[in-house]
Each structure stands twice: as C-alpha cells, then as structure tokens.
Amino acid sequence: MPNNSTKIVAGAVLLLIGSAxxxxxxxxxxxxxxxxxxxxxxxxxxxxxxxxxSEGGQPV
Structure with missing residues (x-):
C-alpha cells in the first residue's frame, strides 16, 4: 500500500493531466x-x- 505522500502526488498528477x-x-x-x-x-x-x-480515517 502506498504511503500518504505518494497518494497525494499521484492524485495531484492525475488531476492535473485530466484537467489539462x-x-x-x-x-x-x-x-x-x-x-x-x-x-x-x-x-x-x-x-x-x-x-x-490519502488521510487516515474513513473516507467520505
């Protein structure tokens, strides 16, 4: 399982590419x-x- 910073970076990159x-x-x-x-x-x-x-706890 990837750590939090990896998820944040990967998520931001995917959002940036899709938005672009x-x-x-x-x-x-x-x-x-x-x-x-x-x-x-x-x-x-x-x-x-x-x-x-990426954060701990239950996602909404």
Missing part, C-alpha cells in the same frame, strides 16, 4: 473526442479517490 485535457480542448475550442473525454474523466476520478483516501 478537458480545459485545453475547451480553450482552443476544439471538440474533444469521446474517448479522450472518457479518459480525462477517469483520470479526474482516480485522482480524486487517491487524494480523498
């Missing part, structure tokens, strides 16, 4: 393909889970 995909396509006004949008959404979800479970 979605916001980058939006700012350039380029339609985002469905597969890229799906991957970006999964990256955002995985990053959120990692950050949410």
């Amino acid at each position: 995909l979605i916001l980058g396509a939006g700012l350039r006004q380029v339609p985002l393909p469905a597969i890229a949008g799906s991957i970006a959404a999964l990256l955002l979800a995985a990053g959120s889970v990692l950050l949410g479970t």
